[in-house]
Amino acid sequence: MNRRHFLQHSAAFAALPMMTRRPPLRAPLHVNGERLNGWLTAFDGIGRTAGGINRVAYSEADLAGRAFTLDLFRQSGLTPRLDAAGNIYARVPGSVATLPPILIGSHVDSVTDGGNFDGPVGSFAAIEVGRTLLETRTRLRHPVDVVVWQNEEGGTIGSKIAIGALTDADLDKVARSGKTVREGIALTGGNVAQLASAAKKQGDIACYIELHIEQGGLLEKAGLQIGVVEGIVGLRWIEVTITGMSNHAGATPMDQRHDAMLAAAKFSVAINDAIRAEPGRQVATVGRIVASPNTTNVIAGQVVMTVDLRDLDVAKLTRFKATFERLGREIGTATDTTFQFRTLVDSEPAIADPRVVSWIESSAAALGLTRQRMPSGAGHDAQEIARIAPMGMIFVPSIGGISHSPKEFSKADDITRGADVLLNAVIAADRG
Amino acid sequence: MNRRHFLQHSAAFAALPMMTRRPPLRAPLHVNGERLNGWLTAFDGIGRTAGGINRVAYSEADLAGRAFTLDLFRQSGLTPRLDAAGNIYARVPGSVATLPPILIGSHVDSVTDGGNFDGPVGSFAAIEVGRTLLETRTRLRHPVDVVVWQNEEGGTIGSKIAIGALTDADLDKVARSGKTVREGIALTGGNVAQLASAAKKQGDIACYIELHIEQGGLLEKAGLQIGVVEGIVGLRWIEVTITGMSNHAGATPMDQRHDAMLAAAKFSVAINDAIRAEPGRQVATVGRIVASPNTTNVIAGQVVMTVDLRDLDVAKLTRFKATFERLGREIGTATDTTFQFRTLVDSEPAIADPRVVSWIESSAAALGLTRQRMPSGAGHDAQEIARIAPMGMIFVPSIGGISHSPKEFSKADDITRGADVLLNAVIAADRG
Numbered sequence: 001m002n003r004r005h006f007l008q009h010s011a012a013f014a015a016l017p018m019m020t021r022r023p024p025l026r027a028p029l030h031v032n033g034e035r036l037n038g039w040l041t042a043f044d045g046i047g048r049t050a051g052g053i054n055r056v057a058y059s060e061a062d063l064a065g066r067a068f069t070l071d072l073f074r075q076s077g078l079t080p081r082l083d084a085a086g087n088i089y090a091r092v093p094g095s096v097a098t099l100p101p102i103l104i105g106s107h108v109d110s111v112t113d114g115g116n117f118d119g120p121v122g123s124f125a126a127i128e129v130g131r132t133l134l135e136t137r138t139r140l141r142h143p144v145d146v147v148v149w150q151n152e153e154g155g156t157i158g159s160k161i162a163i164g165a166l167t168d169a170d171l172d173k174v175a176r177s178g179k180t181v182r183e184g185i186a187l188t189g190g191n192v193a194q195l196a197s198a199a200k201k202q203g204d205i206a207c208y209i210e211l212h213i214e215q216g217g218l219l220e221k222a223g224l225q226i227g228v229v230e231g232i233v234g235l236r237w238i239e240v241t242i243t244g245m246s247n248h249a250g251a252t253p254m255d256q257r258h259d260a261m262l263a264a265a266k267f268s269v270a271i272n273d274a275i276r277a278e279p280g281r282q283v284a285t286v287g288r289i290v291a292s293p294n295t296t297n298v299i300a301g302q303v304v305m306t307v308d309l310r311d312l313d314v315a316k317l318t319r320f321k322a323t324f325e326r327l328g329r330e331i332g333t334a335t336d337t338t339f340q341f342r343t344l345v346d347s348e349p350a351i352a353d354p355r356v357v358s359w360i361e362s363s364a365a366a367l368g369l370t371r372q373r374m375p376s377g378a379g380h381d382a383q384e385i386a387r388i389a390p391m392g393m394i395f396v397p398s399i400g401g402i403s404h405s406p407k408e409f410s411k412a413d414d415i416t417r418g419a420d421v422l423l424n425a426v427i428a429a430d431r432g
Numbered sequence: 433m434n435r436r437h438f439l440q441h442s443a444a445f446a447a448l449p450m451m452t453r454r455p456p457l458r459a460p461l462h463v464n465g466e467r468l469n470g471w472l473t474a475f476d477g478i479g480r481t482a483g484g485i486n487r488v489a490y491s492e493a494d495l496a497g498r499a500f501t502l503d504l505f506r507q508s509g510l511t512p513r514l515d516a517a518g519n520i521y522a523r524v525p526g527s528v529a530t531l532p533p534i535l536i537g538s539h540v541d542s543v544t545d546g547g548n549f550d551g552p553v554g555s556f557a558a559i560e561v562g563r564t565l566l567e568t569r570t571r572l573r574h575p576v577d578v579v580v581w582q583n584e585e586g587g588t589i590g591s592k593i594a595i596g597a598l599t600d601a602d603l604d605k606v607a608r609s610g611k612t613v614r615e616g617i618a619l620t621g622g623n624v625a626q627l628a629s630a631a632k633k634q635g636d637i638a639c640y641i642e643l644h645i646e647q648g649g650l651l652e653k654a655g656l657q658i659g660v661v662e663g664i665v666g667l668r669w670i671e672v673t674i675t676g677m678s679n680h681a682g683a684t685p686m687d688q689r690h691d692a693m694l695a696a697a698k699f700s701v702a703i704n705d706a707i708r709a710e711p712g713r714q715v716a717t718v719g720r721i722v723a724s725p726n727t728t729n730v731i732a733g734q735v736v737m738t739v740d741l742r743d744l745d746v747a748k749l750t751r752f753k754a755t756f757e758r759l760g761r762e763i764g765t766a767t768d769t770t771f772q773f774r775t776l777v778d779s780e781p782a783i784a785d786p787r788v789v790s791w792i793e794s795s796a797a798a799l800g801l802t803r804q805r806m807p808s809g810a811g812h813d814a815q816e817i818a819r820i821a822p823m824g825m826i827f828v829p830s831i832g833g834i835s836h837s838p839k840e841f842s843k844a845d846d847i848t849r850g851a852d853v854l855l856n857a858v859i860a861a862d863r864g
Binding site for chain 2: 407
């Protein structure tokens with residue numbers, strides 16, 4: 001922390017009676033950025049492999065990362081508790097007992113072969129904000145709850161439970177670690193039998209603010225320091241199963257094939273052409289493919305692949321999904337294969353609350369930071385909490401626009417700036 | 433066997449002094465087709481899984497298949513011996529001590545999720561031919577060696593060793609079972625230190641005749657019983673590594689991607705278009721693809737895929753390989769990815785010996801079977817042996833043209849006819 005700021009702030013706070021609705025502007029507070037970035041550096045040693053950071057949910061590395069995080073809470077004077085989902089919470093008390101908490105946080109699990117910034121930046125910044133509030137004795141009216149959600153990358157599982165939206169079927173989904181969500185909840189110290197106790201409802205949370213790396217290249221390209229998120233795009237995950245017939249790669253003439261791999265290739269090209277043919281920010285990705293028998297000299301009899309489709313506009317998502325299914329049927333006919341489509345995830349767009357957006361924006365302004373409003377192309381726990389509470393997000397630049405990759409990187413100064421915005425947005429939210 | 437034929441044959445043989453160059457035509461011999469097909473039915477129980485036959489080289493199922501095969505040799509009065517490569521040989525003695533053996537056989541290992549006919553048909557038919565020669569006391573001038581080659585599907589390993597063509601680097605190649613060739617040789621009872629002792633040279637083998645299922649649909653479509661193979665196509669196996677950059681599937685705009693999966697799809701479509709644009713029997717297949725990190729919400733940073741390219745004409749193979757590399761470079765430029773090409777296997781076309789072709793053809797004619805000359809689109813151990821000895825192959829129909837698949841099937845009567853042709857081709861070869 002910065003002692004000068006502490007004194008200024010304490011003086012300002014002391015001078016303001018509680019009933020004052022609009023206190024005069026005061027100098028913004030700052031977090032201890034060196035400490036925050038030190039935590040991130042130390043965290044980089046957990047789950048790092050030759051391929052990148054591998055703290056996939058419920059893996060040993062994820063559990064080690066959670067243990068590290070619990071220790072950060074304790075070091076910071078914050079007493080962590082686990083809810084029945086295995087989410088980690090800790091509270092900075094507020095002065096008005098009847099007010100619901102301002103909730104801040106993120107996650108610490110990673111994708112396969114990911115980076116050290118997607119999740120930990122927002123989680124550790126939230127802990128640092130809590131610690132700064134305690135160290136500066138900044139007594140807010142609302143309690144401030146710091147949260148670290150479990151299994152964000154596997155489908156925002158922890159935050160889904162926190163809004164009572166996880167289904168029984170979801171519990172049996174297998175995470176990238178090979179563990180089911182049900183097993184994962186037990187491993188993270190939760191209790192599947194008590195999941196309902198982890199669910200919040202409208203009014204339980206004053207607002208939710210999440211700091212995160214951008215995961216795209218807009219801020220860096222524009223030379224800006226802060227992204228003020230207007231909403232999180234909706235998402236469709238579609239599993240496509242293409243069935244052809246395995247046959248000998250040498251003895252089967254080209255015109256007698258039922259080649260599932262060729263059909264998959266034609267489909268990938270066709271949906272890419274379709275998504276790019278129309279102006280807008282919609283994206284579609286084939287990131288996963290599993291061919292059978294996946295052997296050099298055998299025509300593939302089956303391919304299972306996924307399509308990840310995203311946009312802020314629900315109508316556009318619906319329309320493109322239908323287009324993709326039509327393209328699949330056409331390519332199936334042309335290649336003597338059959339296409340089957342299965343919905344894996346349907347996640348609707350989540351629009352940020354205008355007041356939370358304004359608090360984030362005014363905090364960035366007070367800190368003298370350059371900024372712009374933008375959508376989030378990535379999904380976040382914030383999209384779940386948006387269903388029961390006003391939500392906002394703060395982005396910091398991702399170098400090269402890279403994330404979900406070992407090359408994922410954000411500069412320490414940018415991370416500190418983001419945490420400063422989070423801290424002051426919390427204070428602004430407390431004033432309302 | 434058929435006793436009437438045995439008597440006819442013995443009588444004919446007795447009447448002919450050894451020096452007679454052109455003995456008069458006699459009725460063809462027949463194998464015991466019921467016995468042969470019974471062996472194949474029993475063999476179907478070894479290595480069968482839900483996905484098909486899995487006797488991939490050096491797996492437990494492959495070793496069990498070899499034990500079953502060794503037992504068939506012994507039941508048939510043939511004493512099996514292993515060479516240093518782990519190939520199984522057994523000899524039916526000849527009457528002229530100085531003559532090299534007529535070699536017949538095939539393999540019993542399978543691809544992943546394959547069928548029960550590719551390999552075992554020719555191996556068991558060769559054993560049955562040996563047994564029939566012994567049972568009918570058909571004493572030929574040449575010895576007849578029955579061989580079962582190890583690891584055909586992983587690159588004709590056993591037959592490569594038999595012509596001294598396996599390199600040290602090949603020994604360290606990992607087979608689909610996860611075992612190296614070196615480990616596999618030990619597992620099959622061979623001895624890596626003595627491999628040179630397994631190598632034959634020009635003159636060591638009178639000729640090599642292999643019976644095999646067609647693995648294509650030409651015979652069935654034409655309603656013919658026997659394929660007389662004119663040659664085995666040459667083959668190029670190319671490993672293509674496409675390097676892009678992993679990034680977030682939601683946050684990365686379509687025009688800022690380095691998507692290795694999309695590049696792989698465009699490449700697969702492009703080489704398929706190229707191979708089909710030209711008349712001829714050339715084929716190209718992408719049968720294997722491995723994407724990294726292979727996750728729904730991550731743009732693939734790397735794809736490793738294989739191309740299997742085949743034709744009887746070396747010049748055409750060379751030209752298409754160059755075309756594929758050019759297409760890869762162009763697609764790399766267009767998709768902001770890089771393509772690297774690595775040769776996995778270069779196998780040259782092998783042309784059947786005209787005399788062996790004529791013995792097969794005349795035997796089929798004597799048996800009253802319908803037939804046609806044709807190339808083999810699949811690779812076989814015969815292509816290796818062709819480098820040191822006159823080679824020919826006999827095909828029997830594959831129902832639906834399907835092989836390397838659990839749906840692979842050949843009719844018992846067709847298999848019996850193929851074995852009969854093999855038996856009489858051996859007798860014709862002995863006469864020279």
